[in-house]
Amino acid sequence: MPSPQTPLGSGYGPATRADDVLAGIDLSGKTAIVTGGYSGIGTETARALRAAGARVIVPARDAQKARAALDGLDVELATMDLTSPASINAFAAGYLASGQPLHFLINSAGVMACPLTRDARGFELQFATNHLGHFQLTARLWPALVGAHGARVIALSSLGHRYATVDIDDPNFERREYDRWIAYGQSKTANALFAVELDARGKSRGVRAFSVHPGRIVTDLARHMSAEELQKIGALDEHGQPVVDLARGLKSPSQGAATSVWAATSAQLDGLGGVYCEDCDIAVLAPEEDVTVPGSASIASGVRPWAVDPVAAERLWMLSERMLGVSL
Template sequence: MSLIVTPFGFSSTAAQVAQGVDLTGRRALVTGASSGLGAETARALAGTGAAVTLAVRDVAVGERVAKDIAEATGNRDVHVAHLDLADPVSVTAFTAAWQGPLHVLVNNAGVMACPEQHTEEGWELQFATNHLGHFALATGLHDALAADGAARIVVVSSTGHQQSPVVWDDVNFAFRRYDPWLAYGQSKTANVLFAVEATRRWADDNITANALMPGAIYTNLQRHIEGRSSGSVPVELIKTVEQGAATSVLLATSPLMQGVGGRYFVDCNESETVDRRTGTLHGVARYAVDPDNARRLWTLSEELVANAG
């Protein structure tokens, strides 16, 4: 299976990859859309004419962003809804309230390298927010996605997934000493595995899911990192928010991605599978696209979500 190559790359912006795309009459949902990549992704989707819902924890901030997007794009069909991905009750309420079809779901929200925290269910916070919350959201919205007949799920992962596979016997760091980067890496691996299995499991519904690495961008995601440092990433590899959102928007809107699923993209192009850490922002670990791992994670996630609350 050859890698998918597009005309876009590192410097492409969200607006550029969405240029000429008309999603009038379609509905899109973006999590974590009150700032950073989520807000820019929502802006680009609104620019295509889609009706866009910003799923956010802080509704007041979300309303300000929605107003800005509406004014900038001329699209008044921009809405805000409360969603706390770390709270199963919030996710269930959100999915129960959703009405009608959903054409594009962008699983964008996330936390990174935060101090050790666990939810009331005992879930490690990064795994709970970055993976389990989005898993419950997507499965809860399955019928809405299936109603479209060609829905797309976009999953924002990270090259950080190369830090750790899913550690099946201790996903919640109940026995391991907590390491914020290993926890982050595990959650980002889970993001890729979700895209692999959702595409396989929901093939008959023509729902496709792809994962991506947006690049190194300064956003609120780095709030737990002293000095908001990008670590060893060279300055020339730092992207603007507009560039960082490009791959998400490409996967959500481009005709080139029609029917494509279960893959991992960097800089608007599919990335190669690797067996060792690359030391770069490219490459998807083989364990993150392994179909057996993907099925195992789905089963584990179903059990955890079913037992919540």
């Protein structure tokens, strides 16, 4: 039976920071891989896990940018490009060759609202990066996750999942008009559905999966949005600085990283999986009529039923296997 999409009453909330979640937790002897760990929320996630004692590996496409962002943090850098199957395979093979188990896989990297771009395979870039790249990475690292005898995989979804379902028949916008926000929403729904099906397949092997909405945080993820767009939705102030306003879901990077860290490490989630989380708790199911306009200043909370539908999750999994030629 799937875990219920019902809040636990965790005791945490929007103001919780990653360090708050990890207070008193010793992760010595544990290993975490954090994609996107050299930008924004990912960097805060990597920093907090390392501060709690975990060995942290950050795979990066841009090594120079990663070194600058992680300067002073005791984390390991490796090379990987989520849009390159060969690069993903090489990174995973290198890790598996170490013979070490993998306790936490935090799939935090992503792109948002970019113009129509296709990778070398012809796949739409947001779907390819946010979902397919992480699907392949997880599949290739599967032996190490199983070998941990208690691993968690965290998929960074978003409130943006409310913008769109996954179009199984045309995920790459080959027959429909491209809309950058619909494409982003599709990829974020895919992240949530990935966690649903991965958990269903992994729980008997000790691998649990969760999707999370970190909150609305202005990071490099918003590089395809203009300052005017960000100010219009209240994410930047009149001086061009990021706004933190918890009443509107606008968080600091440390507050944004808290739900990822909580989902990865909290004993409150023992025996559970496949659920969508926000504000360091399991989110409520949003009513079907709760519509969110793409690219708006919405402060809606909760997960749309389509993003935690096990039937849709299995269909997406099968599509992903066909597109990539990989499986667990």
